[in-house]
Amino acid sequence: MRRTAPGKQRKRQAGRRWRAGLAVAAILAAGPMLAACGSAATADSIAITLYSGQHVQTTDSLVSAFEKATGITVNVRSDDEDTLADQIVAEGNRSPADVFFTENSQALEFLQEKGLLAAVAPSTLAETPARYDSPQGDWLGVSARVSVLIYNPSLISKSQLPATVLQMANPKYRGKLALAAGETDFQPVVTSVARTYGQATALSWLAGLKANAAGHMLPDNETLADEVNRGQAAFGLLNQYYWYRLRAEVGTAGTHSQIAFFAPHDPGYVVDISGAAVLKSSKQQAAAEKFLAFLASKQGQEIIGHSISFEYPIASGVTTVQPETPFDQLQPNSITIPELSDGSTAVALLRKAGLL
Secondary structure (H helix, E strand, O other), X not given: OOOOOOOHHHHHHHXXXXXXXXXXXXXXXXXXXXXXXXXXXXXXXXEEEEEEOOOHHHHHXXXXXXXXXXOOEEEEEEOOHHXXXXXXXXXXXXXXXXXXXXXXXXXXXXXXXXXXXXXXXXXXXXXXXXXXXXXXXXXXXEEEEEEEEEEOOOOOOHHHOOOOOHHHHOHHHOOOEEEOOOOHHHXXXXXXXXXXXXXXXXXXXXXXXXXXXXXXXOOOHHHHHHHHHXXXXXXXXXXXXXXXXXXXXXXHHHOOOEEEOOOOOOOOOOEEEEEEEEEOOOOOHHHHHHHHHHHHOHHHHHHHHHOOOOOEEOOOOOOOOOOOOOHHHOOOOOOOHHHHOOXXXXXXXXXXXXXX
């Protein structure tokens, strides 16, 4: 196995709570276009298989709208994206997967390095800013998320939070930090730290995080958000949408936590890309490409932008309508897709630090 990222099963189970709301959001967002596409639902029972490491709520809403718009059936197999990537490699040309949909770019880069991905149509890639797509043109950027600090003001004030990612390892935060180191979402931050400061500094930083988070080493980001919100830990690091989903679930009265950004361009301030690719081994290349085109289309992006998945749409000029910091106002580190690579450096460091 290439990597280990425990806790995703809970993420998929948690996602089921959102299905009803997202189904409604998808229908509302896609309604006018679906009516116009009604005559297209004559695909003669074409079916594709989607290996999805994305959140269930995001996948369900997009798949539902795509099936209604095209008549193409999508059979979804959900699991941790790294597990699915390893499975695709093991299956080789016999893989039943037509499309691979991920939370993070690293799993796609891993398959790209193995030569298992088909080229994406230039017209589809054109819908997304080039910096968010595969540099080789064999996977498509779909949505984005950004790393933030979640904190409980009753335990730590905003001014007391670390301003930089390296400050998280300061011993003054011992017993206050919550960490979900096994989440694949954490790997881009580790990679960013290693690219900026070197692997020795990154390893020392991870050792500091491990010491500070003793007693609050958690299986996933949902648990992290919940523990900070309930005052079981003072603060933690996760992607922004976990907090917005928490607030949507428990309501304003039940939200006792807040979020904050690191200093602009800090290595801990990372935008990561969710993406999708067609497998070279797919027997339904045309239908699979249609699914990628749908993800990048205005219709698909508006489903993301209007949904309660709280990810940022990044294609077709669509922006989120959710009450988040606008994507174009973020000031993240400038690390690129090639620099984030396949995540193997981050995984090696996490294992060496005893965090995996």
